[in-house]
Each structure stands twice: as C-alpha cells, then as structure tokens.
Amino acid sequence: MNESLTAFCPKYHEAVELIGRRWTGAILRALLSGVSRFSDLRETVPGLSDRMLSERLKELEAQGIVTRRVIPETPVRIEYLPTEKGRSLAAVIGALGEWAERWASLEEAPAPSTPALAR
Amino acid sequence: MNESLTAFCPKYHEAVELIGRRWTGAILRALLSGVSRFSDLRETVPGLSDRMLSERLKELEAQGIVTRRVIPETPVRIEYLPTEKGRSLAAVIGALGEWAERWASLEEAPAPSTPALAR
DNA sequence: TCAAGCGGCTTACTATAGGTAAGAATGAGA
C-alpha cells in the first residue's frame, strides 16, 4: 500500500467532507473554469437547484474558498470568485478529473436528473 | 481562471459524488494507507459506524475500487484491498491532503516542541 | 399605472440519506 499516507488525518477529513458534500465538487469545478454568476453556475451543473446552489455558495464563502461580489447593475449581478485558497484546489480537481477520465464507468448515460450512484 | 478545465464533466461529476459521499473519503485514505480489516477501518475513522462502513464498502466494491476477501480463520476475517483503480486514487487523496495541510482551518495542536505547556 | 420579467435568494413542504442501538450468523473454545 501507500505507506506515505497516514491512515487518518483530521485536516484531510475536514477537507474531504467539505468539498465532498453533494454538488460542491461540481460547483467548484465550474467556478475554477471561470463560471462566476449564480445563474450561470446553476445552468452549468445539471440538476442543481437554486436552493442547493445558494446553500453551497454560502458554505464555500464561509470557508474562504470563494468571495461574493455584488455588481450594482440592473438587474443586480453577483459574482462568485475563487480566492487563492479556492484556486489552489485546481490541482485536486484536476487529479480527480484525470482519474475519472481514465476509469469512468459511465457508458454515455442519458443525463439523469439525479446522479446515478450505484444501487 | 483555469481554462484547461471544462465547466462540467459527467465523469468527474460521477467520481466526485461517489468518493465524496459521507465517510468514503476517509475510508479510502485508510484503505490506501494499508488498513484492510473491517474492524480496523472502523477504529481508524472516528465516528464511523458499522452500518455506514458496511454500506460504503459495498459501494466501493460495486465500483471496482476495492475487493473483498474472506479469510476463513476464526473468528472470520475479511480483508478489503484496493484494486488498481482504487490504488490510482492515491494521487487524488495525496493532492487533497496537501491542500488540507496547507489551508486547514483546524486549530493546530499546541506546539510539539513544548508539549508540557499544553492544557 | 400596471403587468411582466430578470437575477438572486428564501420559505415551506416532502423524500431520501445517515445516525444510533440492538440483534444475529458464524465458528471456537471454556
């Protein structure tokens, strides 16, 4: 096995439980690829509702991973931008993306509204 | 931002929703660091119950990330070992671990050089 | 003046996932 990994690490655990919450991984990926508006995020991630998006963005803001910026146009626009802390997650997301690309079990699924978790 | 990342990728999404389920990240880390028995896994991850561990291991097995091996000693022992697919997650977990180490919001335990002053 | 729309939330309700405790099958050995 990989002996360079300790079996349990509270910091890792906090991180994986935070970014692993439902939808958060997808939202982060969208943010890091340049999508910054509420409505664009919602449209980017299929199945994501207003309520969840709003909740997740608040959590990410509370963790200092994104900042919220109000742009007083009309109608008002809000930009969510990753902080440095957020931007440095790109490596993690990239690594997971590569793993997924290589090992994906997805057989051209016809986009389910709820992600198909094994059952 | 990172333009090399597409805003949404179904394979990435499936992966992040799978390994991001509650406890799964911690279980994987333990598995990859060499913990392989049911009871050892349960003890490695604080707060993890039998029920959740059993459920998550089944999911991981169904995804081909671990294999289950019965060892007919007495009392019976079961080994859960990562497959190649599972082992290749080490890079992701390592990257997240580094991110967590660097950005952890967790209050650090008292300075290791002067532990006597703690409390 | 009044209806209708846009963007970003919030509220109210329902459904599903997870927490907690207890139990159960298996096989030994006292």
Added chain:
DNA sequence: TCTCATTCTTACCTATAGTAAGCCGCTTGA
C-alpha cells in the same frame, strides 16, 4: 451450553437534500 469476537443487518428516528413556489428591487413597455 454459554460466551466471545467479527462482520453485517434491522428497526427506528433525525438531518440533509429535492421540489415548487414566492419575494424583493429594479426596469421595460403598453
């Protein structure tokens, strides 16, 4: 026979997520 250890399962209840509708401030246009 009784107990013990290990790996699950069952039953029950709470917490989190899904769904739908509404709200607020502002603007357009009729």
